[in-house]
Structures are given as C-alpha cells and as structure tokens.
Amino acid sequence: xxxxxxxxxxxxxxxxxxxxxxxxxxxxxxxxxxxxxxxxxxxxxxxxxxxxxxxxxxxxxxxxxxxxxxxxxxxxxxxxxxxxxxxxxxxxxxxxxxxxxxxxxxxxxxxxxxxxxxxxxxxxxxxxxxxxxxxxxxxxxxxxxxxxxxxxxxxxxxxxxxxxxxxxxxxxxxxxxxxxxxxxxxxxxxxxxxxxxxxxxxxxxxxxxxxxxxxxxxxxxxxxxxxxxxxxxxxxxxxxxxxxxxxxxxxxxxxxxxxxxxxxxxxxxxxxxxxxxxxxxxxxxxxxxxxxxxxxxxxxxxxxxxxxxxxxxxxxxxxxxxxxxxxxx
Ligand SMILES: Cc1cc2nc3c(=O)[nH]c(=O)nc-3n(C[C@H](O)[C@H](O)[C@H](O)COP(=O)(O)OP(=O)(O)OC[C@H]3O[C@@H](n4cnc5c(N)ncnc54)[C@H](O)[C@@H]3O)c2cc1C
Numbered sequence: 001x002x003x004x005x006x007x008x009x010x011x012x013x014x015x016x017x018x019x020x021x022x023x024x025x026x027x028x029x030x031x032x033x034x035x036x037x038x039x040x041x042x043x044x045x046x047x048x049x050x051x052x053x054x055x056x057x058x059x060x061x062x063x064x065x066x067x068x069x070x071x072x073x074x075x076x077x078x079x080x081x082x083x084x085x086x087x088x089x090x091x092x093x094x095x096x097x098x099x100x101x102x103x104x105x106x107x108x109x110x111x112x113x114x115x116x117x118x119x120x121x122x123x124x125x126x127x128x129x130x131x132x133x134x135x136x137x138x139x140x141x142x143x144x145x146x147x148x149x150x151x152x153x154x155x156x157x158x159x160x161x162x163x164x165x166x167x168x169x170x171x172x173x174x175x176x177x178x179x180x181x182x183x184x185x186x187x188x189x190x191x192x193x194x195x196x197x198x199x200x201x202x203x204x205x206x207x208x209x210x211x212x213x214x215x216x217x218x219x220x221x222x223x224x225x226x227x228x229x230x231x232x233x234x235x236x237x238x239x240x241x242x243x244x245x246x247x248x249x250x251x252x253x254x255x256x257x258x259x260x261x262x263x264x265x266x267x268x269x270x271x272x273x274x275x276x277x278x279x280x281x282x283x284x285x286x287x288x289x290x291x292x293x294x295x296x297x298x299x300x301x302x303x304x305x306x307x308x309x310x311x312x313x314x315x316x317x318x319x320x321x322x323x324x325x326x327x328x329x
Pocket of ligand 1: 020037041049051052086130289291
C-alpha cells in the first residue's frame with residue numbers, strides 16, 4: 001500500500017534512536033518540517049538497562065526512545081513514521097526547485113511500513129542517516145542467550161557492573177588489545193579470546209601479561225552457562241575456561257543499502273565518514289550516531305551528535321536559501 005507524497009520536509013531522518021530523535025527535536029524547534037522514519041530495531045534491544053545517560057542512568061533503553069519520540073512528536077511540524085527506508089534517490093535540480101528547495105538539492109525517500117503502518121514517501125531537502133549499526137556476533141550457538149546480560153559490547157556502558165569479576169573478552173579484530181586495556185580498569189581477572197585469529201601481537205601479549213591478562217588463541221566452541229548465568233567459555237578441544245561474563249567485539253555493518261549504487265565514503269571499519277559539519281561524501285546527505293566514527297558508541301554521544309548535526313543542517317539550509325553556501329562555516 002503506497003501513500004500520496006506528503007508536503008516536502010526540511011530533513012528526512014532515517015533512524016529514530018537517540019541520534020535521530022535528538023536531531024529531530026532540535027530541528028522542529030528551529031521551525032523545520034521534519035520526518036523521522038524508524039524501523040524500530042535499535043542496537044541495544046538486547047538489553048534491559050542502559051547506563052551513563054545523565055539523568056537517566058539505569059533507565060530502560062526503550063523508555064528513553066519512548067520519551068524522545070513523545071517530545072519530538074509534541075511539535076506541529078514533526079512526523080514520525082514506522083517504516084524501513086528502502087530507497088533514497090537524489091532529485092534533479094529542476095525537481096528540487098519545483099519542490100520549493102531554493103538551492104536545487106533534494107531527495108526522494110521511500111520506505112515500507114511496518115507493524116501495520118502504511119508505506120511512506122517523503123521529498124526532503126536534506127537527508128540525515130542515523131540508522132545506527134547492525135551487529136554480527138561470533139557464530140557460537142549460545143552467545144545470543146548471554147548477550148546484553150552477561151556479555152556486552154560497550155565497555156564504557158557496562159564495565160562498572162563487571163568490577164572484579166572473572167571476565168572474557170572475545171574479539172577477532174585489531175582493536176582487541178585496546179579494549180583489553182580498557183577492561184583492565186574494571187578487572188584484572190581477564191582472558192582475551194581471539195578464537196584462532198591472529199590479532200594480538202606478541203609484544204601486546206607481553207604487555208597484557210604484565211598486568212595479569214592472558215591471551216587464549218585456541219578456537220571457541222560455545223559459551224556455556226547454567227540457566228541464565230554464564231559460567232564459562234568452551235574451547236573447540238572441549239576444555240572450559242570459567243568466566244561469568246565480559247565483552248564481545250561484534251563486527252559492525254553500517255546499514256545504508258537504501259543508497260543503492262550511490263558511492264559513499266567509509267573508513268576502514270566500514271563506518272560512514274563525515275566532514276566537520278556532519279555531511280557525508282554525498283552533498284546534502286548527513287550522518288550521525290553510532291554509524292559515524294569515532295565513538296565511543298554511547299547513547300549520550302549519539303544524542304549529543306544529533307543536536308550538533310541539527311545545528312549544521314539548519315545553517316546549511318539557511319545558507320542554501322540565501323545562495324551563500326557554507327563559506328564561513
Ligand atoms: C547490548 C548493548 C547495550 C548497550 N548499552 C548501552 C548503555 O548502557 N549505555 C549507553 O550509553 N549505550 C549503550 N549501548 C550503545 C547504544 O545503544 C548506542 O550507542 C546508541 O543506541 C546509538 O544510537 P543511534 O541513534 O546512533 O542508533 P540506534 O539506537 O541503533 O538507532 C538506530 C535506529 O535506526 C533504525 N534504522 C536502521 N535502518 C533503518 C532503515 N533503513 N529505515 C528506517 N530505520 C532504520 C533502527 O531500527 C533503529 O531504531 C549499548 C549497545 C548494545 C548493543
């Protein structure tokens with residue numbers, strides 16, 4: 001089912017997590033007509049409590065999203081659509097001018113409705129991608145059962161609760177050493193599992209050994225536990241190393257398939273590269289939140305980034321209307 005195109009919007013925001021909601025709030029307060037399109041698959045859906053968001057420490061991440069959406073939707077120029085964006089197509093200059101966009105830049109954004117909502121189509125002067133990251137956990141059968149409770153990915157978010165416990169760090173990427181150092185602030189009873197990957201260099205292993213952290217290079221078979229409690233990491237040779245929880249470094253994917261074959265610059269991890277203004281390598285398309293480096297990937301950083309990029313987007317559109325470009329930015 002497809003809807004009639006609505007009134008053109010200033011910004012179509014793809015993703016209604018803390019980054020998108022925060023940008024949306026600032027932009028409706030700047031008297032802009034704004035659409036947030038959200039597929040309701042937040043990264044932290046595996047967890048019941050979020051930490052470190054000032055005034056909301058310990059709150060449920062779903063509650064944070066609910067409050068954010070409520071505040072955004074209280075403004076008359078706000079639209080929140082439950083849909084998966086499938087396509088972002090640049091308008092021609094004539095189409096953009098025809099839509100009332102004075103600088104000739106614009107986009108058509110189409111999405112498929114979810115949970116009984118209609119399909120959506122927005123014509124927008126600018127696009128803000130705040131779609132977060134999708135995570136690929138290592139393929140151990142039971143890892144999902146402990147992810148978000150015993151095993152986490154964000155050390156800044158969940159390290160405190162793990163103080164002095166026997167911990168695992170599971171990771172096959174080159175940032176595992178730095179993560180191990182970060183975790184050592186919470187517990188020195190730490191085993192780094194590389195699952196057979198050659199990602200911790202011998203001199204790094206020596207440095208870790210000096211602070212009591214060992215590196216286990218044998219492949220992992222699974223995470224083991226009793227009921228909801230994680231009790232260890234079982235290796236492929238059958239031995240079990242007792243651990244009550246810890247951290248895993250998932251592989252991340254920036255979900256921007258809706259751009260089709262429009263090239264967009266990424267960094268070595270696949271995250272979307274943006275300028276100081278928050279604009280991607282596609283003119284008029286901005287990005288914010290977990291999907292852009294450098295992190296840390298936290299709710300408050302995503303929300304702060306959203307407010308910052310909103311100010312830049314607003315100024316970009318003011319200058320675009322006056323024909324003065326971004327020269328003084
Ligand atoms: C298990 C876990 C626990 C965490 N705990 C904490 C914590 O305690 N404290 C903390 O500060 N941080 C925590 N984090 C990190 C925090 O969740 C992220 O930093 C934060 O959610 C990033 O916000 P975001 O707005 O960039 O992305 P997200 O919150 O992931 O939101 C992105 C939104 O975009 C939507 N989307 C994606 N693609 C499309 C599309 N094509 N069309 C429409 N919508 C789309 C998704 O459905 C989602 O709703 C945790 C993360 C995980 C994985």
